[in-house]
Amino acid sequence: MTTTDTAESTGADAAPAYPTVRAGCPLALPPLVGEMREERPVARVTLWDGSRPWVITRYADARQALRDPRLSADLHRPGFPFISPVQKLQQNQDLPVGFLRMDPPEHSRQRRMLTQEFIVKRMERMRSEVDAMVDRLLDDMIAAGSPADLVGGFALPLPSLVICKLLGVPYQDHEFFQEQSRLMLDQTAGLESVLAAREELRGYFDRLAVHKRRRPADDLLSRLVAEQETPGHLSHDEVVGMAAVLLVAGHETTANMIGIGVLNLLERPDQWAALCEDPALVPGAVEELLRYQTVIHTGLPRVATEDIEMGGVTIRAGEGILIQLAAANRDPRFYDDPDRLDVRRPVRQHLAFGFGVHQCLGLPLARLELQSALAGIVRRLPRLRVTKPLEQLDFRHRMNVYGVFELPVVW
Ligand code: HEM
Incomplete structure (x- = not known):
């Protein structure tokens, strides 16, 4: 039966506050989300600003929604959920938002400008460089001695180094660059400092793009300037915006996946031991961790451009939607025993990178980084352990990307 969500059919209780903190085990799905998936697979929630988007929690619905052209990713449309x-x-803000929050055809036009940069073949050529970065970071951490914070000392700097290399950020600017990107992604820091950091970074990319026009090198930003800005396919501001999107999209996600991925494995000593004994399991383990601990945990935001029937309800044009990848990736209708972490599981088509036209452009790079990071850690630090119990760790409950703020370890 299809119901429309009217004031009569849905009281405040039926639209619980969202997102919720994981009151129980911080590595499990938030109980509310699990309940919704089983009882009300397409249901309204209430966000901080009082808006009441729909949350889609089942795998099949999530996949269908992600490929539905009637759902828009354009954050300027009324009803878009924040x-x-x-x-x-x-x-x-009157700033180019980047193609992550655009619809076709402009989305496709801009995305196409970058697809060649992220093809698997090109990424594979980066593998030895990423391996070397992993080794250097682990060298430094080991030299500084145990205990250490695996997030600050390894998981955060790695994607930052990689993106610097890709974009062509000069080495001497790394520290500034890392500090600004850290501040920009720190949503506890308050709006002003986030905005200030964002402006610093935009200013930085602005100057760097001008520099690349004068002195092009073999890097992504130089190619964007030469192939897109100079012939007039993109404005200078759009090039700057694109560089910023790449930084943001690839940094926090990868860093948190490394941190919380390692934590999940250390919480399951049998799984950790399996990887240490047989590093050939690493690529499969990465996919299983992406599925099991999907760090984009509050849902991909969309807004309906037409009325849509889904999960027995009508979502009206102009209503917001959150596609709950974490719940979908643990849907028992699609995965056997989904709440069990199993590095030997042949993971089928998880949604951790999204699906459809916006599916993660950096997917080959993210996989490479995660594989290289995990392989490096199990090889160099097989005795790794976390020094605090789960309940004393600080989890990123209220962040867009889930994870741990710090992971104190010894080896
Ligand atoms: C574990 C690491 C990562 C995860 C879990 C992840 C996840 C995602 C997801 C779920 C989306 C879809 C967003 C949506 O549909 O609204 C996305 C899009 C995107 N990601 Fe990633 N990502 C990761 C790493 C990276 C890296 C390393 C890069 C590049 C340096 C990157 C670049 C992008 C870009 C540019 C988009 C926008 C694609 C589009 O709108 O067409 N991501 N990512």
Whole structure:
């Protein structure tokens, strides 16, 4: 039966506050999300600003929604859901938003400019460089001695180094670059410092793009300037925006996946031991970790452009939607025993990188980084352990990307 969500059919209780903190095990799905998937697979929630988007929690619905052209990713459309005030700010700023929050045909046009940069073949050529970065970071951490913070000392700097290399950020600017990107992604820091960091970074990319026009090198930013800005396919601001999107999209996600991925494995000593004994399991383990601990945990935001029937309800044109990848990736209708982490599981088509036209462009790079990071850690630090119990770790409950702020380890 299809019901429309009217004031009569849905009281406040039927639209619980969202997102919720994982009151129980921080590595499990938030109980509310699990309940919704089983009982009300397409249901309204209430966000911080009082808006009431729909949350889609089952695998089949999520996949269908992600490929549905009637769902828009354009954050300027009325009804687009914003998980946090920082995100909403983007909507009000007169800045190019990047193609992550655009629809075709402009989305496709801009994305196409980058597809060659992220093809598997090109990424594979980076593998030895990424391996070397992993080794250097582990060398430094080991030299500084145990205990250490695996997040600050390894998981955060790795994607930053990789993106610097890809974009062609000069080595001497690494520290500035890392500090600004860290501040920009720190949603606890308050709007002003996030905005200030964002401006610093935009200013930085602005100057760097001008520099690349004068002195092109073999890097992504030089190619964007030469092939897109100079012939007039993109404005200078759009090139700057694109560089910023690449930084943001690839940094926090990868860093948190490394941190919380390692934590999950250390919490399951049999799984950790299996990887240490047989590093050939690493690529499969990475996919299983992406499925099991999907770090984009509050849902991909969309807004309906037409009325849509899904999961027995009608989503009206102009209503917001959150596609809950974490719940979908643990849907028992699609995965056997989904709440069990199993590095030997042949993971089928998880949704951790999204699906459809916006599926993660950096997917080959993210896989490479995660594989290289995990292989490096199990090889160099097989005795790794976390020094605090789970309940004393600080989890990123209220962040867009889930994970741990710090992971204190010894080896
Ligand atoms: C574990 C690491 C990563 C995860 C879990 C992840 C996840 C995702 C997801 C779920 C989306 C879809 C967003 C949506 O549909 O609204 C996405 C898009 C995107 N990701 Fe990633 N990502 C990761 C790493 C990276 C890296 C390393 C890069 C590049 C340096 C990158 C670049 C992008 C870009 C440019 C988009 C926008 C694609 C589009 O809109 O067409 N990501 N990512």
